[in-house]
Amino acid sequence: MDKETTIYDIAKELSISPTTVSRGLNDHPAVNKKTRQRIYEAATLMGYRSNTFASSLRKQRTNTIGVIVPMLNSNFQSSVLAGMERVANEAGYNLIISQSLETVQKEIANAKTMFDNRVDGLLVSIAYDTENVDHFEPFFSRGIPLLFYDRVPEHKKCTSIVIDNIQAAYKATAHLIEQGCRNLVHISGSLKVNLYQERLKGFKYALMDNNISFSDACVISTNLSVEAGISAAQQILQMDPMPDGIFVSNDTCAVSCLKTLSQAGISIPNDVAIVGFNNDPITRIVEPNLTSINYPGEEMGEMAVRSLINYLDGASDVAITNTITLRSELVVRASSTRKGEAS
Amino acid sequence: MDKETTIYDIAKELSISPTTVSRGLNDHPAVNKKTRQRIYEAATLMGYRSNTFASSLRKQRTNTIGVIVPMLNSNFQSSVLAGMERVANEAGYNLIISQSLETVQKEIANAKTMFDNRVDGLLVSIAYDTENVDHFEPFFSRGIPLLFYDRVPEHKKCTSIVIDNIQAAYKATAHLIEQGCRNLVHISGSLKVNLYQERLKGFKYALMDNNISFSDACVISTNLSVEAGISAAQQILQMDPMPDGIFVSNDTCAVSCLKTLSQAGISIPNDVAIVGFNNDPITRIVEPNLTSINYPGEEMGEMAVRSLINYLDGASDVAITNTITLRSELVVRASSTRKGEAS
């Protein structure tokens, strides 16, 4: 009950060589159909399971993909992971997952672990305070494919999967302007993160293109938490004149801001229209429902793994593809619709 | 740039034996401090990384824990995973994660993969339609520790981590009764799943203890989705007399039910009081805020990994502990508070 069955045991049982057993189990073409059949039967009968370590050791390939996420318990990240897992699993890869908890130190440690575990490739969404990618250097220099998604570094060496944040933010803002807003505020995440910088850019561009002046006073930089939404709302209530449109860089924060304003007697969307970002399920729960940018998490995960596997199979070269941009769209709901009804 | 550094290379470099290098790197006590220092330096300098496969192959231990979840993209499951990852990582274990997508077939495949990958231990929350645990037999018979959490099988051989669902449901129902409800309905998940059977039991017991009669008509069995909540609400609107209290087995469904009733002109909680289950973030977004059972996902994950590692270290025996029950509590909010205000 305790000793593992090896290909040697099967070989002995069938009076053939271990080599043939190995070939048989790996569907090598040059092996007699009958023999293969016998090998399979014996293997099942004897409770054989292939030893991945021996195999990895020999083949120098692990069939494992590493993933480093900032936080596991966010709706977006878990959708991404769901997509990754599905594709990876179909292709016979395992996923090793670790979280940086939004700190570089842990990200560095995670990267080292992944490296030591010899993942065939790595997928990373970087932490808030990651400012360079030196800790991924071992991957670069060894040619281990490394793909960044969602939160990607500036570093131009890196292949990235993103949405066009500038464009998405532009669309969101332009929509508010279309609805008649003229005095707009943007609630942003940390401007150290280029993701949020880009959304801010999109916001600015939309204002400019519509001849609305922009000043730094229009931007409230926060950590996008529930609390941040509340305090942003309080700031907004103090503004004179009060803005008539708000574009928030995530839904969690947008919802808490919306609720706080609403409780203060502000009518949404008539006094103030609001647009969020991510299209979390909560957009459909808050009243009025929140307009948002649909951010295709599962697809992003699927795409990330698929691209990585392409590199691994040599079907494409990491160096060539540089940025994959996924489509994102504005989902208009009641929180920003001034006339008539939205879906 | 391509060849990996091994302990042999380091040994040669320092003119000592590979054995000493191995010991040095593993902090073996019987090695000269000076030597260890030199080994560390050379290792860093030469870009050495330990080969986990060779090590696993030799040690017959992988430092890997497998996790099979039904669905990655649920708030509860990702909280659990976050807890698991943190504890596992601290203890030097890696997590291999796969999802069954709620089907036994995939669960069987996942179990096999985990087995073939020789995880040191396995954590499982079973799929909707899993009716027995035969596919985990290889783990049982090899003595590989296997822990079930949240959705656990009936099978008494298994160690499980759960909350007391009967008690939680009892508390939720009793609370509704305290608030003056006398005509109660329970919206349940599939009664094939014992989790939901237990919650139904708790519901029944609470009715019985308060001399309220129970009939099967009080139970609406659904898949607990958003849509299910809507159609359950429609059924409820047709009832005569309409119930005055609803206990729903998850928050997603409870919220959509609440909103549908509310839109139909029913006043919550005065006409109908509602209690959900899970304490998802959405409970604090819907108006009125939803009373719910707080289900400690992160703690459950932490506890699961911690117990597993205890078994692995031989600190405790799987056979002995049988069920770990975590505390859960009722969080009272406005959706069920008839007089005064709730937090």
Place this chain on the structure above:
DNA sequence: TTGTAAGCGTTATCAC
């Protein structure tokens, strides 16, 4: 405190 040598279970290479 250090070294020798065997072995973990595969698979690649070469030979038949």
Place this chain on the structure above:
DNA sequence: GTGATAACGCTTACAA
């Protein structure tokens, strides 16, 4: 089609 043999890189008796 099949087989012998040598790695892959590490750990651990056992020996010195």
